[in-house]
Amino acid sequence: MTRDAAALSFVETGELDVERAAAWLARCRDVDDVRDVRDKARAIEIYQRARGASLAAQQDAAEIALRAERRLGELCVAVLTPGRKRSHDATVSLSDLGISKSQSSRWQKLAAIPESDFVAHVGRVRERGERLTTSGTITATSCAEHARAVALSQWNTPDDLARRMVELAELAPNACVLEPSAGTGAIVRAVREALRYAHVTAYELDPALLEDLREHAQVVHEGDFLAAPIPSRRYDASIQNSPYEGGLDGRFLERAMACAGVVVALLRTNALHGSDEREGQEGRYEQVWSKVSAGQWALTHLRYLRKRPQFESAAATQVGAKSDFVVVRLELAEDGFARRGTDVDWW
DSSP states (O other): OOHHHHHHTTBOSSOBOHHHHHHHHHHOOOHHHHHHHHHHHHHHHHHHHHTTOOHHHHHHHHHHHHHHHHHHHHHHHHHTSTTOBOTTSOBOOHHHHTOOHHHHHHHHHHHTSOHHHHHHHHHHHHHHTOOOOHHHHHHHHHHHHHHHHHHTTOEEOOHHHHHHHHHHHOOOTTOEEEESSOTTOHHHHHHHHHOTTOEEEEEESOGGGHHHHTTTOSEEEESOGGGSOOOSSOBSEEEEEOOOGGGHHHHHHHHHHHHBSEEEEEEEGGGGTOOOOOTTSOOHIIIIIHHHHTTSEEEEEEEEOSSOOEEEETTSOEEEOSSOEEEEEEEEOOTTOOOOOOEEEEO
16 A cells, blocks of 8 residues: 555545554554654644534544654654664664654654553543644643642652762662662662662552562562551661652651661752641651751761752653752661761762
């Protein structure tokens, strides 16, 4: 079947078949063929809107065009992967494909949207009787992803910062390490890279992240670390980027101090001094810093970050922090522990 025939088999001015289009696009590996479908679907949508065709028909054409752009985004990622070449050994570029950088960027953003989120967005737009557009789809799903990230406190630690936090823990190669809010696993990976024989236990609320975590941590718990029982034996260390919405930073620190002998944590600077008291709850001083004042724990290291972190969000994009951050190292004061000052520096 020729390219035009393949495209027009499910893109017709009289009848559009979204289901067949989706199946065909999922199989197609040729950029030109997919772009041909996208261009025809967009043209049909414009024509139908101009002649006053039903909204459902316009939305069918728009959905096919969006699905074609999602597929183009996937193909852009595939062909632009370093080392990927054409048969004549010339490196593939966007100009070879007739795709601009702005098109590639938009289409890759569409491709990054999970299918379930894309389908849910299309359904909502159809129900509201609105137009389906590329920019609207990217914006709506990004906002939903952002809201989900906030709800789960998914501000994932940059890799370089995770490595420095592991170094600050000063652990033996076979240490038992706790990561109570593992996210996408930057700290877990940094532990395994630095400590070859380390045993890592991770907690994570988001079930979508568990499979990747299991590749690096020996034990992965799906659920809330704050609801987990205190272990009978302390971990050597807890290394964490503590959630902070709703005063969670103090609660996570307090719980980690009950579970490990050393705690290295990334915190907003206001966690050092803000009370953050909630009704029926103690503030951060009572939860954490009073134990340092009483000599039960030592604040051995305090590292101010000179620049605010660029967190990896759940949508695999970087999000600049809106607060100043520090890394603290807390150590349990055992019998005979000689109290010493805090080593303060800037990273």
